[in-house]
Amino acid sequence: MSKKRPCAWLAVSLFVLVAAWAPVAEAQLEIRLNRVESYIPKFPAKKRMNRTYRPALNQLQHQLHERMAGGENLVCSAQIFKEAHWLVNYTSEPERIERRIEDLRESLEVADQSFAARQDPKDGSFGPCYETWIWRFFSSVDPLKEIAKRGETPEVPLKIWEPVDSAEEIRGLMQDLLVSDVKSGLNRRKELNLAVTALGQLLWLDYTASVFPAELDRDALAQALSDFVDNEWQDPETGYWGAWFKTSDGIKKTNDLSMTFHILSYRGGDVPNLGGIAATTGAIRRVKYPYGWNTGGTQNNHHAYDVARIINLTWDELAPSSRSYARATLFLLGTRALALSINDRGEFDPGPYGTVGEAYYFGISFFAELGVFGNKTGRDTVARIDNADELLAQIEANLSKLDSSDSWVVAAKRKLETIKSKP
Numbered sequence: 001m002s003k004k005r006p007c008a009w010l011a012v013s014l015f016v017l018v019a020a021w022a023p024v025a026e027a028q029l030e031i032r033l034n035r036v037e038s039y040i041p042k043f044p045a046k047k048r049m050n051r052t053y054r055p056a057l058n059q060l061q062h063q064l065h066e067r068m069a070g071g072e073n074l075v076c077s078a079q080i081f082k083e084a085h086w087l088v089n090y091t092s093e094p095e096r097i098e099r100r101i102e103d104l105r106e107s108l109e110v111a112d113q114s115f116a117a118r119q120d121p122k123d124g125s126f127g128p129c130y131e132t133w134i135w136r137f138f139s140s141v142d143p144l145k146e147i148a149k150r151g152e153t154p155e156v157p158l159k160i161w162e163p164v165d166s167a168e169e170i171r172g173l174m175q176d177l178l179v180s181d182v183k184s185g186l187n188r189r190k191e192l193n194l195a196v197t198a199l200g201q202l203l204w205l206d207y208t209a210s211v212f213p214a215e216l217d218r219d220a221l222a223q224a225l226s227d228f229v230d231n232e233w234q235d236p237e238t239g240y241w242g243a244w245f246k247t248s249d250g251i252k253k254t255n256d257l258s259m260t261f262h263i264l265s266y267r268g269g270d271v272p273n274l275g276g277i278a279a280t281t282g283a284i285r286r287v288k289y290p291y292g293w294n295t296g297g298t299q300n301n302h303h304a305y306d307v308a309r310i311i312n313l314t315w316d317e318l319a320p321s322s323r324s325y326a327r328a329t330l331f332l333l334g335t336r337a338l339a340l341s342i343n344d345r346g347e348f349d350p351g352p353y354g355t356v357g358e359a360y361y362f363g364i365s366f367f368a369e370l371g372v373f374g375n376k377t378g379r380d381t382v383a384r385i386d387n388a389d390e391l392l393a394q395i396e397a398n399l400s401k402l403d404s405s406d407s408w409v410v411a412a413k414r415k416l417e418t419i420k421s422k423p
Helices: 023-037 044-069 075-090 094-107 133-139 141-149 159-164 167-178 189-204 206-211 218-233 257-266 274-283 301-313 320-340 356-370 388-399 407-421
Strands: 012-014 179-181 244-247 250-253 383-385
Touching (some): 044 075, 044 094, 044 356, 075 094, 075 133, 075 189, 133 141, 133 159, 141 189, 141 206, 159 167, 189 206, 274 320, 301 320, 356 388, 356 407, 388 407
Parallel strands (some): 179 244
């Protein structure tokens, strides 16, 4: 991404009144969180793995981004990078990490990687360059959603469902991923998030029913997931969902912004304890991501979108003073993103993401959620730029240069068209 001067179109109109986000309730909740729910797991292996492998991964990621920005199809390389990145941050498997990094280097020598954007004949998934089942399953969701939106059906049978093709298997998978033993060095948090994100979209969203295997009972599987999420997993006090960790002091539960966003979003806000979710979201503003909003001074439109979407879906639970404060914080997130995540040529910074397409998808999604483009959001616009048409044209032109088979690019283009057609 070009590191040029701040965006020439960054002329922002502000509609906000600063107040307190239910200060008494927030203080009470923060005390409870600090005493019980604010546990953040520490895995020494993560620091060791990052010291050893992060420099090589960063170099390969930079090469990947530069070539993808030029329009190259590097879907397979992107899949291997994501799996390697996950292995570094969530496991202590050096032999596997080194093998995957070498696989990544070799994949970058393959000019035509279009095969990785098509269904794998073996199981019908869209993740042939992943080794791990949960990544293959997760990577299939967005392509399947696009197939559903086109009114088509998958060409290859979806055998990828076999590990979770019954209510008992879904419950068993979620229970297995829910608790990580800190002493083991294996953190299942990412796998848990991938599982609920993939299953949630394919089981809870109405339009994905058209790409669901006809031989499976979708209603039964969806009910099994909902029952687990609502009755076994959700924290009754905070309303949040998150990974649990086995420690010498017993089981520690976390409040995870990303997991809560996915569950809340895919069910359209139809979840228990919306009031608890609203209050907790305000209380964890300064907690380190993913257990709060704090991204350590970096910008990430994906994480900011999570916050904005949760606030919007719990808006009716907020008191008037809390709404004013929420509006103010969203304004600050939005202007910060305009200053740091996109340059004056309408290019989104791909640094926090595995692919360039993701940077555009989450940047567009976050700005649209706030009404930055002047689009309607269902309530008073938090912030908008004065020359949205110019920005939208820049973003559209940049998207046209990217690989058109990338599911993130396709989704970003679709969202952009929706914004343009519904001012």
